[in-house]
Ligand SMILES: *[C@@H]1O[C@H](CO)[C@@H](O)[C@H](O)[C@H]1NC(C)=O
Ligand SMILES: *[C@@H]1O[C@H](CO)[C@@H](O)[C@H](O)[C@H]1NC(C)=O
Ligand SMILES: *[C@@H]1O[C@H](CO)[C@@H](O)[C@H](O)[C@H]1NC(C)=O
Ligand SMILES: *[C@@H]1O[C@H](CO)[C@@H](O)[C@H](O)[C@H]1NC(C)=O
């Protein structure tokens with residue numbers, strides 16, 4: 001068999017696999033509980049969603065998806081670890097002057113800034129409507145949906161708990177407002193989705209603390225940090241709240257599809273509501289999201305963080321290096337280092353802010369200087385990039401862990417640990433799975449893309465550093481798909497033979 005034939009068979013097999021995964025529970029029409037009373041409404045929703053889906057599928061994208069375009073758009077899904085990529089890869093690769101301004105802040109985003117080459121944001125895919133599609137490469141990282149919901153819950157609580165240094169909610173919110181108006185920086189509280197999740201949690205934490213004071217008792221009945229209603233909203237309550245429905249569940253699919261609560265497209269809000277009401281319309285959204293992932297330059301997985309990082313360095317990093325190094329103009333780099341001086345003074349502040357959030361009393365925590373490698377931008381090897389990345393993440397992780405510990409102290413004895421997660425009842429996990437059924441499907445699809453990307457980058461059975469596990473996983477998948485096909489062929493063969501025999505008998 002020649003290589004292309006092999007490849008197309010492989011594609012066929014994988015395509016087949018995805019298809020059967022994708023349609024597994026979705027093709028069986030699941031009529032959601034509140035669907036029946038709205039017959040007309042459903043018809044309207046179905047037309048609306050289908051129209052949106054078909055126009056989204058037709059949208060043109062960059063032709064050669066494997067080649068880095070002029071603009072790199074990092075579609076950062078919250079709580080997938082994208083921030084470490086921003087700080088430990090992208091900021092080491094791009095001069096600040098090449099960053100699209102205030103990437104995280106929708107209100108100040110100005111796509112007209114010339115020569116901007118890098119956009120990192122929690123904005124969803126609808127941002128593409130403001131970008132030159134045919135010259136833009138999109139990258140993203142996805143995470144197992146259950147872990148992402150846990151992490152979203154914990155981070156909402158963690159950031160909100162920092163405000164508990166204040167005697168009451170009024171003084172906490174006043175202080176937050178004062179800090180935000182005084183500094184030009186972008187704080188977590190300005191950024192979607194935290195600008196909704198944190199104030200909600202903050203209000204709730206203060207109410208629970210006041211309740212405890214009223215009762216005059218600090219006793220906590222439960223030993224499960226995810227269910228300590230005396231101090232913090234239990235996880236099972238959090239996931240059922242309309243706010244979580246609106247901005248947490250299926251958040252990965254909605255963000256990739258461009259349908260979040262933060263979308264630029266006005267029709268997206270109605271489409272999203274239709275899909276939330278009629279579960280099986282989600283199929284169309286999934287189809288769009290999968291196509292978008294297919295067209296991306298890179299898709300990483302939070303769970304496979306080492307492999308994802310290595311691949312990022314090799315696929316994205318290497319191309320950025322050659323693009324910036326190749327677009328030779330010593331003028332440009334001189335201009336860059338100039339503007340960078342002034343830029344980093346004003347910009348680093350807001351940026352660190354954004355990364356580390358602001359403590360409620362306005363003090364900045366220490367930052368791990370990310371700017372020691374300026375000199376090698378555009379002139380570094382992938383190996384050097386990986387080294388810089390490793391150093392950077394270990395200091396970043398330390399800082400984050402310290403902040404988390406000091407914040408969670410304020411809601412003691414609640415402490416979110418890996419151990420404690422294991423105690424969460426299966427029923428709650430099942431609810432999370434159901435509430436995130438689109439993300440569960442999309443994540444499986446992303447795992448598949450990841451395995452293919454891995455093969456393409458490191459060769460078939462790539463014996464790369466520390467890659468054994470994921471390659472093994474991918475290998476098994478290919479094997480089982482192969483086995484399925486063989487079985488199908490066998491069944492077909494038997495069937496045809498049987499047919500022949502019966503026809504012989506008849507004759
Ligand atoms: C499919 O849906 C049924 C109920 O509708 C559920 O019991 C089953 O676990 C689902 N299967 C998967 C793989 O999600
Ligand atoms: C909240 O705390 C501030 C500062 O201690 C105090 O001045 C204010 O009276 C308090 N407000 C309420 C409603 O208790
Ligand atoms: C997004 O969700 C938040 C929280 O539920 C809500 O306050 C806000 O109005 C929503 N925005 C849109 C555009 O629906
Ligand atoms: C870059 O430009 C400088 C001067 O403008 C020139 O000397 C150098 O050879 C160029 N390098 C490349 C890789 O084009």
Ligand SMILES: *[C@@H]1O[C@H](CO)[C@@H](O)[C@H](O)[C@H]1NC(C)=O
Pocket residue numbers: 379
């Ligand atoms: C890139 O780095 C190498 C050594 O690290 C150096 O010899 C070379 O001059 C550098 N090139 C540019 C364009 O800075």
Ligand SMILES: *[C@@H]1O[C@H](CO)[C@@H](O)[C@H](O)[C@H]1NC(C)=O
Pocket residue numbers: 405408409412415416417
């Ligand atoms: C929470 O647990 C972590 C890990 O076990 C520990 O390092 C930390 O000190 C604990 N925090 C509190 C407030 O108990």
Ligand SMILES: *[C@@H]1O[C@H](CO)[C@@H](O)[C@H](O)[C@H]1NC(C)=O
Pocket residue numbers: 466467468469
């Ligand atoms: C591979 O997975 C096993 C458990 O499944 C784990 O113990 C091992 O450390 C993993 N190896 C690598 C290189 O990730």
